[in-house]
Amino acid sequence: NAGVTQTPKFQVLKTGQSMTLQCAQDMNHNSMYWYRQDPGMGLRLIYYSASEGTTDKGEVPNGYNVSRLNKREFSLRLESAAPSQTSVYFCASSEPLGQYFGPGTRLTVT
Amino acid sequence: EDQVTQSPEALRLQEGESSSLNCSYTVSGLRGLFWYRQDPGKGPEFLFTLYSAGEEKEKERLKATLTKKESFLHITAPKPEDSATYLCAGGGGSNYKLTFGKGTLLTVNP
Numbered sequence: 001n002a003g004v005t006q007t008p009k010f011q012v013l014k015t016g017q018s019m020t021l022q023c024a025q026d027m028n029h030n031s032m033y034w035y036r037q038d039p040g041m042g043l044r045l046i047y048y049s050a051s052e053g054t055t056d057k058g059e060v061p062n063g064y065n066v067s068r069l070n071k072r073e074f075s076l077r078l079e080s081a082a083p084s085q086t087s088v089y090f091c092a093s094s095e096p097l098g099q100y101f102g103p104g105t106r107l108t109v110t
Numbered sequence: 111e112d113q114v115t116q117s118p119e120a121l122r123l124q125e126g127e128s129s130s131l132n133c134s135y136t137v138s139g140l141r142g143l144f145w146y147r148q149d150p151g152k153g154p155e156f157l158f159t160l161y162s163a164g165e166e167k168e169k170e171r172l173k174a175t176l177t178k179k180e181s182f183l184h185i186t187a188p189k190p191e192d193s194a195t196y197l198c199a200g201g202g203g204s205n206y207k208l209t210f211g212k213g214t215l216l217t218v219n220p
Binding site for chain 2: 033042090092096102104
């Protein structure tokens with residue numbers, strides 16, 4: 001039982017490049033989430049998926065797209081990376097008792 | 111707009127010196143108040159969920175309590191291994207979308 005896994009762990013992009021962050025959970029949770037964490041800003045919700053086949057915008061969705069591929073997998077895509085997207089990205093999945101987070105992806109955009 | 115405010119931003123304790131962390135919240139339709147622990151370079155680790163005013167939960171040296179406007183995380187006789195950032199979050203709505211505070215950085219000196 002791995003919980004929530006994320007790939008890659010680290011990534012450096014140049015401005016304008018694109019990439020997809022992958023997330024998978026093996027806890028059979030319906031809801032999945034993408035957050036970014038920046039110093040002094042806390043965790044901010046980018047997108048979430050309440051169930052397979054649905055996605056909704058969170059607090060800071062601009063510059064991102066998501067895909068809920070199936071119940072297990074939820075990916076986050078940066079189409080044209082910008083330095084403002086330098087951050088640590090966390091995926092989470094939830095049941096009513098709490099959200100469970102992955103180990104994070106540290107992304108630097110130069 | 112939902113808001114969660116944590117205080118203090120940082121707290122330094124001596125080993126064995128008990129104290130409390132505060133979380134004030136304004137969350138529409140609060141379904142649960144969540145506490146997490148985050149170690150450097152890692153994802154948040156779920157600690158507690160509190161559902162209603164007056165509820166208390168304990169885990170080792172930690173006890174979380176909830177009122178209608180605040181939650182407290184009491185740390186009794188802390189040890190250096192309790193050093194971490196503690197995050198509070200309010201969850202509202204059927205999909206448990208969370209609003210996070212910015213966290214309290216706890217340092218426990220031996």
